[in-house]
Every structure is written in C-alpha cells, then in structure tokens.
Amino acid sequence: MLFLFFVWNKITKKSDDKIQNDVYIITNQIRKMNKMVVIEQDFSSMQKTKITSQLLGNPLLPSFQKEIITFTKTNAQVSYDLNQMKIDVDSVNKKLIVTQLPDPQIRIIPSVEIQSMDDSFFNRFNENDIKKITQYAKDNAAKTVNQEQLKADGKKQLLENLDHIFVLAKALNYKIEDKTGQIDFSKL
Numbered sequence: 001m002l003f004l005f006f007v008w009n010k011i012t013k014k015s016d017d018k019i020q021n022d023v024y025i026i027t028n029q030i031r032k033m034n035k036m037v038v039i040e041q042d043f044s045s046m047q048k049t050k051i052t053s054q055l056l057g058n059p060l061l062p063s064f065q066k067e068i069i070t071f072t073k074t075n076a077q078v079s080y081d082l083n084q085m086k087i088d089v090d091s092v093n094k095k096l097i098v099t100q101l102p103d104p105q106i107r108i109i110p111s112v113e114i115q116s117m118d119d120s121f122f123n124r125f126n127e128n129d130i131k132k133i134t135q136y137a138k139d140n141a142a143k144t145v146n147q148e149q150l151k152a153d154g155k156k157q158l159l160e161n162l163d164h165i166f167v168l169a170k171a172l173n174y175k176i177e178d179k180t181g182q183i184d185f186s187k188l
Contacts, residue, residue, distance in 0.1 A: 038157035039078040039150055046071055046115070047137050051129070066119035068133055074110040074141040078154030081105065096169045099179045104154050110141040159183055 047070045052063050086100035112134040119125050162183070166176050 034083055035079050035081055036158070036161060037077050037079045038161060039154045041076045041145070041150065042074070043076075043144070044071065044073045045137075045141060045144070047133075047140070049133050049136075066125055067116075068114060068118070068125065068130075069116040070133060070137045071113045071115045072110055072137045072141045073113075074108065074145065076109075076145045076150060077107045078150050078157075079105050079107065080154075080158055094172075094174045095177055096166070096174045097177045097179060098183065101158070101180050101182055104151050104158075106145075106147055106150060108142045108145055110138040112137045155182075 048067065049070070050065060050067045052065045080102045082102065084100070084102035085098070088097040088099060089095075090097065114130070114134075117125060159182075169176060
C-alpha cells in the first residue's frame with residue numbers, strides 16, 4: 001500500500017511540474033524581448049538655402065547673398081513595446097491567448113550636417129540663422145517619412161516575428177488563440 005502511494009504521488013507530481021515549467025518558458029521568452037524594432041528605414045536629402053539681404057535695408061543699395069548647403073540623414077523606426085502585449089496562458093487546456101497587441105511607436109531621427117557655407121564679410125551667418133536652417137531641414141525630413149506605410153509594414157513584420165515567438169508554444173503543443181482579431185494564422 002505504501003509503495004502504491006509513493007508511485008501514485010510521483011506520477012501526479014511530475015505532470016504538475018511539467019505544466020508549470022511550460023508556462024514559465026513561454027512567458028519568459030516573451031518578456032525577454034521588451035522592445036522590438038521591426039522596421040527601420042534610412043534616407044537622405046540635400047537642401048540649398050539662399051538668404052539675400054539689402055545693405056541697410058534699402059533696395060537701391062547693393063544686396064549681399066549668403067548660401068548654405070545642408071545634408072540630412074534620417075532614420076525612421078517602427079517599434080513595439082512587448083510589455084504592453086497581453087497574453088493569457090491556460091496551462092490546463094494548453095492555450096496561449098493573445099488579448100491585446102501593442103500600438104506601434106514611430107521614431108524619426110534626423111541629423112543635419114552643413115556641407116558648404118558661402119557668406120560675405122558684410123552678411124555672415126549667425127547662430128540663429130544656422131539653427132533655423134537646420135530645424136527646417138529636420139522638419140522637412142520628418143514630413144517626407146510615410147508614417148502610414150511604415151505602420152503597415154511594421155505590423156506585417158510584427159506578426160511574422162510573433163510567429164517566431166510562438167514556435168516555442170507550438171513545440172509544447174499549445175494552441176494559440178487571438179482575441180484581438182489582428183493575427184491571421186493562415187498566413188503564419
């Protein structure tokens with residue numbers, strides 16, 4: 001009788017431990033990837049700015065011209081904060097239930113370099129001029145980024161990456177359910 005008790009206890013204890021380990025492995029793998037950059041786009045542009053000033057503000061007197069050429073490199077990224085993703089794990093029925101996907105975060109990082117500056121002794125570039133020109137170049141670079149296309153491409157890449165994360169759950173014979181209506185399992 002004592003022998004049967006120990007055998008029965010050992011058999012039931014192993015299955016409980018395995019289920020708990022499955023839950024830990026799945027949730028741990030998802031939490032390790034807090035932020036996921038799914039799309040990154042780099043582009044550059046050149047901008048030529050001319051400023052003409054009249055001597056003493058009088059149009060009858062000669063004018064002076066200054067010119068600056070800037071080179072703008074822009075990096076645009078779409079990332080997702082996976083800490084905002086809500087997943088429920090049903091270890092009894094072996095289900096991984098996705099209840100909420102994070103919103104995309106778009107980050108645009110322009111950097112402006114001055115390539116050429118041509119000014120005269122009487123009409124010099126001052127710090128305020130340079131700040132205005134570089135800010136205009138940064139604003140112009142941010143406007144040229146197609147944020148809607150980046151979001152669409154980013155979402156597509158997020159779903160592909162989630163499929164790679166779900167490989168572990170599938171290997172442990174978990175069924176993945178989507179309560180968000182955003183994951184198309186037929187394409188994954």
